[in-house]
Amino acid sequence: MRIDVITLFPDFVRSCAAVGVVGRAQERELLSVTAWNPRDFATDSYRTVDGRTCGGGPGMVMLIAPTREAIVAARKAGSGSKSRTIYLSPQGSRLTQAKVAELAREDHLILLCGRYEGVDERLIAAEVDEEISIGDYVLSGGELGAAVLIDAIGRLQDGALNDAASAEQDSFSDGLLDCPHYARPMVDELGAVPDVLQSGNHAMIRRWRLKQSLGRTWLRRPDLLARRELGSQARTLLEEFRREWLAARAGDKPEA
Ligand code: 4FV
Numbered sequence: 001m002r003i004d005v006i007t008l009f010p011d012f013v014r015s016c017a018a019v020g021v022v023g024r025a026q027e028r029e030l031l032s033v034t035a036w037n038p039r040d041f042a043t044d045s046y047r048t049v050d051g052r053t054c055g056g057g058p059g060m061v062m063l064i065a066p067t068r069e070a071i072v073a074a075r076k077a078g079s080g081s082k083s084r085t086i087y088l089s090p091q092g093s094r095l096t097q098a099k100v101a102e103l104a105r106e107d108h109l110i111l112l113c114g115r116y117e118g119v120d121e122r123l124i125a126a127e128v129d130e131e132i133s134i135g136d137y138v139l140s141g142g143e144l145g146a147a148v149l150i151d152a153i154g155r156l157q158d159g160a161l162n163d164a165a166s167a168e169q170d171s172f173s174d175g176l177l178d179c180p181h182y183a184r185p186m187v188d189e190l191g192a193v194p195d196v197l198q199s200g201n202h203a204m205i206r207r208w209r210l211k212q213s214l215g216r217t218w219l220r221r222p223d224l225l226a227r228r229e230l231g232s233q234a235r236t237l238l239e240e241f242r243r244e245w246l247a248a249r250a251g252d253k254p255e256a
């Protein structure tokens with residue numbers, strides 16, 4: 001997969017994509033991340049990339065010409081593979097794991113990062129296929145959104161994760177929050193690792209993990225549960241979790 005990023009801060013984006021799983025995915029040539037700076041396409045001696053916002057008021061806006069030249073250059077560099085251009089902005093659709101999985105199947109993505117008040121609307125209308133937001137808050141630039149997208153997509157590239165299974169067990173991969181995770185020591189002053197995880201009984205371990213995922217989703221993100229149909233086993237496990245949680249809260253001894 002090829003990802004081109006249009007940004008006034010190319011070093012920031014390159015450094016984010018050079019570490020960890022994404023950095024390794026690049027080394028394994030599963031993914032390439034290239035940054036293009038509109039300033040390199042500005043034609044005036046000051047290499048201007050922004051202008052006053054029309055209609056007055058505070059703030060500057062990224063100019064059409066240098067930004068568009070950078071997008072066109074990135075498209076050309078993609079040597080004809082169909083590209084999808086995404087503008088990171090608070091006006092976009094909220095990023096979800098489902099959207100990440102969809103984008104991870106693309107050949108060529110171009111990520112447009114705004115700065116100042118954003119990018120001239122005419123350029124968005126002409127060159128952007130989709131606007132995506134990483135959350136309902138305002139950042140000083142789209143680069144962090146691009147870095148989030150690159151990381152979430154990069155780790156889903158086949159061969160990026162040493163153990164592909166871990167992507168399947170991700171939070172949200174099945175629309176639920178993840179179960180708790182533990183490592184040695186089995187007993188610590190902070191407590192012991194749950195017995196079932198030391199049992200070696202993989203069916204019971206899978207059951208416990210699903211029960212914990214369902215329970216934590218019910219407690220912390222009931223909106224996610226409302227979005228999905230639970231199978232009979234899941235309903236039984238959630239009922240069991242709820243009963244035990246309510247009992248524990250009422251101070252009753254947990255059932256044997
Ligand atoms: C943002 C977000 C975001 C808005 C103006 C950049 C800033 C500035 N991007 N999800 N939330 N962008 O706040 O993606 O140009």
